[in-house]
Structure formats: structure tokens, C-alpha cells
Amino acid sequence: MHTILLCGGSGQRLWPLSGSIRSKMFLQLLPAPDGGTESMLGRVCRQLAHAGLDESLLLVAHQEQVALTQRYTGSRYPVIGEPCKRGTFTAAALGALHLLAAGKAQPEDIVCIAPADMFADDGFFRQFHQFEDILAASHAELLLLGTGPAYPSEQYGYIVPAQGDSGVYAPVLSFAEKPDVAGARELMRQQALWNCGVFASRLSFLLEHLERLGLPAESAALTALYPGLPVRSFDKEVAERSTRAVVVRHEGEWSDLGSWDTLTDRLPSQVIGEGGLWGECGNSQLINELGIPLHVIGVPGIVAVASPDGILIAGRKEANLIKDILMENSAKEMRYGETGWGSYTVLDRESGGAGLVLTVMLTLLLDHDIPERVCPHSAKTWMIVSGHGEVAVDGHTSAAAAGGSYTIARGQRHTVRAFSPMKLIEVRISEAGDDGKDYGC
Structure with a gap:
């Protein structure tokens, strides 16, 4: 079985810590087994590995989050990037087509789609091993994982299973997406389950849905169409259209940590x-x-x-x-962000007739570097605050240590590499029309 982990999210519900790039799955807040803290993404990948499910694990993220996803997973798993955010169905389809194109999966293989931003016990992931046998025994085209509601929530989707079957799985009768409290109470009386967002099917089942929508069954072709595609959720596009779906009940711990209220219950x-x-x-x-x-x-x-x-x-x-x-309210530009090489904090931003003067604190991780590049519309000065490494400008490399200052003219190729964790202040003067958003470039 292949597991596709969806690493999307708009980053709004856990503002101001989360944003469009640093979504909630990257927040290093959850207690870790070693006594430290870990991110939601790191926790889920660790649990998948402990359950023996990481050998065929693929992560799908927005292209701007690929480096950050690799950073928070130690680059242990392949990550592919979506050019735009187009919903869980489109992300899952892109992941499945990537596995197919790479020769890692065949149409008859089982593919499990799961979100990266959830909090569950280890038994939740061990249940994944049952999916292939349950799909075969039930003759279902789609399997879902649900859990008993702890309270009538308006934040979760619900799965209504057929009653009277005490087996490992039950046929799905219907779905309800984020009802009001009264509707949630009624669903609980019907023994409905919270939808955990985990789906399993044969890869060919996803290919059939792509064909129904007139979409290509080839990853490069689907990627090319991304900007013009609508947002499609897996629940709406696949689950609610399925006539032969079953649900497996998880009896242990699960939540999606999608709000401050649920997240704070898990903090150390x-x-x-x-x-x-x-x-x-x-x-x-x-x-x-x-x-x-x-x-x-x-x-x-x-x-x-x-x-x-x-x-x-x-x-x-x-x-x-x-x-x-x-x-x-139109959100102002983010002042803090994370990247594959570290993080940045905008300290000051002043616009004038001559252009933009931007002051940014850059923090580099050990043995990481800001990718070498050229800024044709801006000049800058780097002042090393702490740590040491090296700065290269137009191929000329020099040692960099606290107190050092380096000037980069427009059009010069430049990079900095950290031999220890480094902090540096970048003062950039950009021409009018340059928004200065590519921090560290």
C-alpha cells in the first residue's frame, strides 16, 4: 500500500503563528517523545514510520512549501509540489499520478490518502495495515476511517454508517459536512462518526474519476492544467459520489488540531x-x-x-x-516566515519615490545556505550578527563572522553559507516597482 500525505492548508485558523507558507503542520509546539517538541507533520511522519508505513510514503505540498516540508521531515521522504492550491482531490490525484509515472505504483495497487495536520494515537496508523484486506473482503471501491464524536462539533464532517453490523467495517449510508450544533447532535444519535480525512482505494479508482472529469491521467499534463482548475475536495468529488464505500471505526484518540481550542489541549x-x-x-x-x-x-x-x-x-x-x-480584511504582508534554510523576520519596510528600503533579520540553520542568485533590481548589505560561515559574491568567497559587513551591488551573484547557526541583518535598497518579497535573494 502507498500512503500519500497531503500537506496543504491556508494557515488562517492558527494565526498569527501560521500563515500561507508556515502552515499549522510546521508549528513546533507538540510534546515529543524525547522531551522536546515536534511539529504536526513531524509527529505524523514519525508515527507512520513506527507503524512500518513509510517505505512508500509520498508527501504533496504547495511548491513554495516543498523545501520547508523537506526540512521538517529531515528530507527522508519524497516531496512533490503543487503549482497552486486546488483542493484535496487534485492534490491526491497529482500524488497518485506521480507514483504511477515513477513506476512505484500500478493501477491495481492500494493508495491511502491522509492529511498531515492531525493528532492521533499510534493505533490509528496501525489500522492502515487492514485497509487492503477490508477492501477485498467488502468489495468496496472506497474505504474511510472515522472516529466516535466526543461532542457535537461544527468543525468536522460526519459519516453515517449502516447500523446492526458489529464487524470491522460498515457500509456508508451518507455524509454530512460541518453541520450546526443541532444537526451534529442528530447525527450523533444516528451513531455517525467524525470523518478523519483518511481514504483508501485502488489507484485505478482515482484514475476513473480523473477520466470522468476529463482530466489527464499523466502527472506533467495535470500539472500544466493546474492554474485553470477549480478547487475540488476529495470528500465532495469522490467520497460523496461513491456507491460502494465502507467506514472503519477508530476507537482511540483523534483530532485535526484545526483550532486554537483543540491545539492548546495538546501543548506541553x-x-x-x-x-x-x-x-x-x-x-x-x-x-x-x-x-x-x-x-x-x-x-x-x-x-x-x-x-x-x-x-x-x-x-x-x-x-x-x-x-x-x-x-x-485584506491581510498585510507577513513579517515572519520559514524556509528550507532557516527563517526571516521583517524589521522595517520603508517606501519612497526612489524605491523600497527593506530591513530583514535572516536566521540560517547549521550547514545551510541561501541559494546563490542574482538580484538585478536591488542592492544590499549583509551584517553578520552571530555565528560564522562564508559569503560568496561573484565567485569570490570570504569568511563571515559576527561583526562582518558585506556589500552586494545590483546584478552581482551572491550567497551565504552557515558553518554554525547564523543571524544576519539584510538591508536592501530596491528600485521602484520591486516589492522586495523574495527575502534572502
């Missing part, structure tokens, strides 16, 4: 970062990425989150509204 401490919770602050959470303290006094049941991109103070149950607020 009520306070992460500088600051504190004082007085009556029961059920509150503080996360602070800024280098200045944040203190909350006598306010229970809230999340207080600060990052270079903004500050959120919200009731835990109401924090999901941030997604609607961000959609209604």
Missing part, C-alpha cells in the same frame, strides 16, 4: 515564550514568539498569541472567528 505548557499567566487564568494559553514579555492577569479561558505577524487575544471557543476576520 500553558506558557510558551516570554511572559506569564497570573491570578485566575484557568484554561488559558499563552504563546509568545516575540522577544518582549507578554503577561495575562486574571483572565480565564483565553488564548494570547503573539508573533511578528500580529497579536491575538480571544476566548478559546471563539478564536476560530479569526479566519473570517482575515478573509474579510
